[in-house]
Amino acid sequence: MLGHAAVDVLARDFEVHATVRDPDRARRLGLDVPLHALDGAGPDAPATLDVILAATGAEAVVNCVGLVKQLEEASRPVPAITLNALFPHQAAEVCAARGARLIHVSTDCVFSGDLAPPDRYGEDDLPDCRDLYGRSKLLGEVVEDGLTLRTSIIGWELERASGLLEWLAGQAGGTIRGFANAWFSGLTTRALAAVIGELIADHPTLTGLYQVSTEPISKLDLVTRLDRALGLDCTIEPAAEPRVNRALDSTRFRAETGIEIPSWDEMIDDYATHTRPGRAT
Incomplete structure (x- = not known):
């Protein structure tokens, strides 16, 4: 979800190479940058990444690899731990050896969500997630040898349809529920990619763990705004x-x-003007 948005946004200002599991398929879906085959869950992932860095001379690596919570694999220990917990640290070691900067993306799901609104979690609050996904992402946070951005995202996916936007688009004209007491402070994938671009260009030495968020919004308000912007005509209960x-x-x-983090109105308006990747709107 984040990877293709990062390619699209960052390629405007930087020379961008992308790693994907299947370069031929990625090209068919519209990724128009140099592509390199890499399976983050494979045993050769660190060595393959090292070869790619040696060949490209990359100065920064943005790790968008990970299993999202909605996927069945995220509930299974081996793939979840390999991709979400182990690979980020393997990538950090390879980047450090090659003199490249690692920017890794973590999640708000390291927290349980039991916090009473309007309070918000800070970097110093103890992560208290209780599921495998949250714990695997917590273990993958790179603090000493890179920059970890703890955040949450929504956006169009390149091929799968497991995210909020694809689900919502599939309900066009129907009746859905909007969760009035579920609070979210994440960014769209395009907005987060723009933030990452600013970090690469203007803050080359920033390391450690930082949280990136916008003003909290209820899932009810969020789907209502998305429904309006995308012209879906849903009935929202x-x-x-x-x-x-x-x-x-x-x-x-x-x-x-x-x-400066964009407002929800700005981010949603931006998405309403962009075609869903890999397919027609």
Whole structure:
């Protein structure tokens, strides 16, 4: 989900190479940058990444590899731990040896969501996730040898249809529930990619763990705005359950970088003007 958006946004200002499992398939889906085969779950992933860095001379590596919570594989220990926990640290070691900077993306799901709104989780709050996905992502956070951005995202997927936008688009004209007490402070994939671009260009020495968020929004408000912007004409029924608040506090990130995070209206308007990748709208 994030990878193809990062390629699209970052290629405007940088020379971008992308790693994918199947370069031929990725080209057919519209990825128009140099592609390199890499399977983050494979035993040869670190060695393959090292060869790619040696060949390209890359100065920065953005790790968008990971199993998202909606996928069945994320509930199985071997793939979840390999991709979400082990590979980021393997990539960090390879990058350090090659003098490249690693930017890794983590998730708000390291927290349980039991926090009462309007409070938000800070970097110093103890992660208290109870599921394999959250724990695997927590273990994958790279702090010493790179930059980890803890955040959450929505966006069009390149091929699969497991995310919020694909699900919502599939309900066009129908009736859906909107969760009034589920709070979200993430970014669209395009907005996060733009933030990463600013970090690469203007903050080359920033390392450690930082949370990146926008103003919290309820899932009810979010799907209502998306429905309107995308012209889906859904009937949205408010639902009081579930109650979950994974809103993140990004005060430290904003203060140290000066990067402005777009509002939800800005991010949604941007998505409404972009075609779904790999297919027609």
